[in-house]
Amino acid sequence: MPGITREEVAHLARLARLELKPEELDHFAGQLDDIIGAVARVSEVADQDVPPTSHPLPLTNVMRADEVRPSLTPEQALSCAPAQEQQRFKVPQILGEE
Amino acid sequence: MTTTTDLVSYEDALASYDPVMGLEVHVELGTKTKMFCGCSTALGAEPNTQTCPVCLGMPGSLPVVNATGVESAVRIGLALNCEIAEWCRFARKNYFYPDMPKNFQTSQYDEPIAFNGYLDVQLEDGTTFRVEIERAHMEEDTGKSTHVGGATGRIHGASHSLLDYNRAGIPLIEIVTKPIVGAGERAPEVARAYVAELRELIKALGVSEARMEMGQMRCDVNLSLMPKGSDKFGTRSETKNVNSLRSVERAARFEIQRHAAVLSGGGTIVQETRHFHEDTGSTTSGRVKEEAEDYRYFPEPDLVPVAPSREWVEQLRAGLPELPLARRNRLREDWDISAHDMQAILNAGAIEPIVATIDAGADAASARKWWMGELARTANETGTSLDALPITPEQVARVTALVAEGSLNDKLARQVIEGVLKGEGTPDEVVEKRGLKVVSDEGALGAAVDEAIAGNPGIADKIRGGKVQAAGALVGAVMKATRGQADAARVKELILQKLGVEG
Amino acid sequence: MTDIIKLTAAEIAEKIASGELTAVEVTEAHLARIDAVDEKVHAFLHIDREGALAQARAVDEKRERGEKLGPLAGVPLALKDIFTTEGIPTTVGSKILEGWIPPYDATLTKKLKAADVVILGKTNMDEFAMGSSTENSAFGPTGNPWDLTRIPGGSGGGSSAALASYQAPLAIGTDTGGSIRQPAAVTGTVGVKPTYGGVSRYGMVAFSSSLDQGGPCARTVLDAALLHEVIAGHDPLDSTSIDAPVPPVVEAARNGSVAGMRVGVVKQFRGEGYQAGVLQRFDEAVTLLKELGAEIVELDCPSFDLALSAYYLIAPSECSSNLARFDGLRYGLRTGDDGTRSAEEVTSLTREEGFGPEVKRRIMLGTYALSSGYYDAYYGSAQKVRTLITRDFEKSFEKVDVIVSPTTPTTAFPIGERADDPMAMYLADLCTIPTNLAGNAAMSLPCGLAPEDNLPVGLQIIAPAMQDDRLYKVGAAVEAAFVEKWGHPLLEEAPSL
Numbered sequence A: 001m002p003g004i005t006r007e008e009v010a011h012l013a014r015l016a017r018l019e020l021k022p023e024e025l026d027h028f029a030g031q032l033d034d035i036i037g038a039v040a041r042v043s044e045v046a047d048q049d050v051p052p053t054s055h056p057l058p059l060t061n062v063m064r065a066d067e068v069r070p071s072l073t074p075e076q077a078l079s080c081a082p083a084q085e086q087q088r089f090k091v092p093q094i095l096g097e098e
Numbered sequence B: 001m002t003t004t005t006d007l008v009s010y011e012d013a014l015a016s017y018d019p020v021m022g023l024e025v026h027v028e029l030g031t032k033t034k035m036f037c038g039c040s041t042a043l044g045a046e047p048n049t050q051t052c053p054v055c056l057g058m059p060g061s062l063p064v065v066n067a068t069g070v071e072s073a074v075r076i077g078l079a080l081n082c083e084i085a086e087w088c089r090f091a092r093k094n095y096f097y098p099d100m101p102k103n104f105q106t107s108q109y110d111e112p113i114a115f116n117g118y119l120d121v122q123l124e125d126g127t128t129f130r131v132e133i134e135r136a137h138m139e140e141d142t143g144k145s146t147h148v149g150g151a152t153g154r155i156h157g158a159s160h161s162l163l164d165y166n167r168a169g170i171p172l173i174e175i176v177t178k179p180i181v182g183a184g185e186r187a188p189e190v191a192r193a194y195v196a197e198l199r200e201l202i203k204a205l206g207v208s209e210a211r212m213e214m215g216q217m218r219c220d221v222n223l224s225l226m227p228k229g230s231d232k233f234g235t236r237s238e239t240k241n242v243n244s245l246r247s248v249e250r251a252a253r254f255e256i257q258r259h260a261a262v263l264s265g266g267g268t269i270v271q272e273t274r275h276f277h278e279d280t281g282s283t284t285s286g287r288v289k290e291e292a293e294d295y296r297y298f299p300e301p302d303l304v305p306v307a308p309s310r311e312w313v314e315q316l317r318a319g320l321p322e323l324p325l326a327r328r329n330r331l332r333e334d335w336d337i338s339a340h341d342m343q344a345i346l347n348a349g350a351i352e353p354i355v356a357t358i359d360a361g362a363d364a365a366s367a368r369k370w371w372m373g374e375l376a377r378t379a380n381e382t383g384t385s386l387d388a389l390p391i392t393p394e395q396v397a398r399v400t401a402l403v404a405e406g407s408l409n410d411k412l413a414r415q416v417i418e419g420v421l422k423g424e425g426t427p428d429e430v431v432e433k434r435g436l437k438v439v440s441d442e443g444a445l446g447a448a449v450d451e452a453i454a455g456n457p458g459i460a461d462k463i464r465g466g467k468v469q470a471a472g473a474l475v476g477a478v479m480k481a482t483r484g485q486a487d488a489a490r491v492k493e494l495i496l497q498k499l500g501v502e503g
Numbered sequence C: 001m002t003d004i005i006k007l008t009a010a011e012i013a014e015k016i017a018s019g020e021l022t023a024v025e026v027t028e029a030h031l032a033r034i035d036a037v038d039e040k041v042h043a044f045l046h047i048d049r050e051g052a053l054a055q056a057r058a059v060d061e062k063r064e065r066g067e068k069l070g071p072l073a074g075v076p077l078a079l080k081d082i083f084t085t086e087g088i089p090t091t092v093g094s095k096i097l098e099g100w101i102p103p104y105d106a107t108l109t110k111k112l113k114a115a116d117v118v119i120l121g122k123t124n125m126d127e128f129a130m131g132s133s134t135e136n137s138a139f140g141p142t143g144n145p146w147d148l149t150r151i152p153g154g155s156g157g158g159s160s161a162a163l164a165s166y167q168a169p170l171a172i173g174t175d176t177g178g179s180i181r182q183p184a185a186v187t188g189t190v191g192v193k194p195t196y197g198g199v200s201r202y203g204m205v206a207f208s209s210s211l212d213q214g215g216p217c218a219r220t221v222l223d224a225a226l227l228h229e230v231i232a233g234h235d236p237l238d239s240t241s242i243d244a245p246v247p248p249v250v251e252a253a254r255n256g257s258v259a260g261m262r263v264g265v266v267k268q269f270r271g272e273g274y275q276a277g278v279l280q281r282f283d284e285a286v287t288l289l290k291e292l293g294a295e296i297v298e299l300d301c302p303s304f305d306l307a308l309s310a311y312y313l314i315a316p317s318e319c320s321s322n323l324a325r326f327d328g329l330r331y332g333l334r335t336g337d338d339g340t341r342s343a344e345e346v347t348s349l350t351r352e353e354g355f356g357p358e359v360k361r362r363i364m365l366g367t368y369a370l371s372s373g374y375y376d377a378y379y380g381s382a383q384k385v386r387t388l389i390t391r392d393f394e395k396s397f398e399k400v401d402v403i404v405s406p407t408t409p410t411t412a413f414p415i416g417e418r419a420d421d422p423m424a425m426y427l428a429d430l431c432t433i434p435t436n437l438a439g440n441a442a443m444s445l446p447c448g449l450a451p452e453d454n455l456p457v458g459l460q461i462i463a464p465a466m467q468d469d470r471l472y473k474v475g476a477a478v479e480a481a482f483v484e485k486w487g488h489p490l491l492e493e494a495p496s497l
């Protein structure tokens, strides 16, 4: 399965929002290839009729009552914001759908 | 970006193609707190006052499921005739968006809490259409962004955006239909009726106020066409966030015409999201993404599975209220009205006020008359809903009681209602203050009748001569003299009596 | 002051309770030690001098008022910089969180404060706990007190180094694939990964949610137990927290014994890649266990051979999602916001600058493993391996009470040796990872120095889930036997700094 191309790495970087430098693309392509090559062994068990484990504990139905708890103050919420305006988080323009 | 599209006429479109629809509705639950943290969901709070480390996605924070959110989801599922999962999980839907603090949405993927159901909806003419439900699942809402610097406050052209996370994490139930086929030309009507019925159902369950204008209920309309005779679905478009019943219908209709135009012209439909514009009734293409979204769903490791016990599910099923369509059918029989009349009452939002007015002692016909007449008109004129009018069903019932006992006639009753709406007090207070009371003093009434007869000898003669219909003119004169405060029937009786004619 | 810093936590607590020492004296002694040696060791990223002294004073006042003190009242502790501390910077060893001052305390932080433990400061770590050497810290590496040119283990190298250099008698670590046990092993200290769900994760910055577990680090088994008891227990803010009483770890640590116990040795935990001296000390430990009355049972756990592979799919996958929130919009670093760039671009630039290479590598790997078309082969299969490993453990624990192994295949390697060889680095966690995947409990404690390099070797003890007390029962017995054999704790042999 391995054989990760520079293009694939660039695609992954876009999905993961990492503005990788060109040399990083090459470097990671090689390393990811090695790692994936090494760990791809897990697919040996792909056909086995074994349920997947997503949680190490067999817990179910952990819930809380619908009761209001104190929120942060807006000052606390915004205390570490890189920028703020009108008690809101100020962010660069969003490229949305329009 | 295409803003104008040549359309083919609706009739032509339907002559060649069959529409296939899929409706995705998001409902914001009316829980006290958010889905995964204890922050309040109350509307209208100052920005970022209802946030905490969890709903701001701060490092280290962890979600805990709101039990009432799960209960609401199960109840919605049951009301939609769904199967309820014995075991299901939350999943993370990974994509970056600034109004989503964790940059993943905690949702459900291949294990929804409810699946495989249906909702029967009634069309204008009283026929029933069954819409199959694929799934209903739990997820969370995003924050709200305000775009600053652009001319219109929209994203385009804005210099920056401001984020308020009060809404982030509010519980959502997403309800997805199976492909709706076979509705033909009535597809847009079915879409509207489905969303309307779903809204009634959500309200009846008490899980949300489902006010579309407040964004508490939002609909995505997926639509594709297949050539007549084919059973292979075409490529669909996805019109996002359509926020009124009327718009749902219009968006479906527009997309049918647009798809037909593209297909008939030999073109292909692009799978894309589209936006509906209220002003023009048309849709436009969303931003075309260079790459298909890849949400990389995986089971949410910070939450454990939800496994609703069968006992609990049955308990919830037993506690469901009478569902809206069944109830409307029952009321329609009780009130002895047509399906069409019932539809009008539903559309006016008058069912609950009428029921409450009847519960307060009014007869069905009177309750209906007031809410669908005078009050509906007022609501319309002032642009509010019936339940927002400053009059209670109890007050309307009191007015009908005053009419029934003869203290008010219709004309006076209208004035009483008007007074209540103007804030002049209860019906009895308005009667008192405005001095609105049928003149039942026989002496005073007799004098007024005598005066009218004396003032209109010609008419009086005609009546004496047997032309009983002419009495109307004399009644009018008496009513005028008493400023409308007389009981017209009694006046007529007196006139005929005094002129020696049998009524 | 040397005597104070060499005391165990249990001894310090006793002396404070009896009035022989004040908490302020103890805290000052440790702050002085930090001043003296931490420039060389670099165990701490942040020292909270004022906060520590204020907490110490409060303990002394409490004692003066005659109030009852908790079992660790006044004992200084070094907190891994992965737990949020209200008003105190929390960086997780990353530039992307440089300057972040959390508005809330982790549950563990709250419990420490409530127990009157004195938090000296925050310790260095591999960025986002990703690594086995602490070289991945954005703020520079930490030295191993046994040899400052070598790694102190990772990701909790700051905590292990602080203990081994007597800057604190207690520390907190987190263990996703071995980040408590491996640092303990290579620094000659004690570290415990409790059962998953035993210690709240609320306020512990997530790396891999289904594997992460906070735990105690100390210089003795009893100290670790005392700390374990303070930090463990159900937390309604963590949905994966176990709602059951904390296993009786302190009682077990005070009553060490292996007599009549069945101890398993897994055949998959040796072979290629294991340093001869490590295996030699391990074998001696097994012999010791036999001498102490344990029955040794050979175990076969074939799925353990796939553990490392499964781990390097699961942990990166979860981390790729957990770390998505670091987007430069609400807290932490923001790069490139010059008024012309979009939020998307600023996020990408911020993440590019804010994350180090190992973090980026794992985010990329996880993004790949979860992406459509690969999910079943990679993430899905890894989850199946997880089931198989859990079954191997279950079968084993039908035959034995605990399992032992070397904690790590080699002793501390030189700083820089594996820095750009991820696969070599990952091998450091070969023996520790199966436990994280299955969610059960494990401990590392010293079992001697490897003859070839005179560096500490760790013995790993593994117990079934919620049987954490077995670790302490066995660990205390082994520790006592070794100390008697060596004539002193192993750490006495470390060079003085």
Ligand SMILES: [Mg+2]
Binding pocket: B107, B139, B174
């Ligand atoms: Mg959704």
Ligand SMILES: [Zn+2]
Binding pocket: B034, B037, B038, B039, B050, B051, B052, B053, B054, B055, B056, B169
């Ligand atoms: Zn919140």
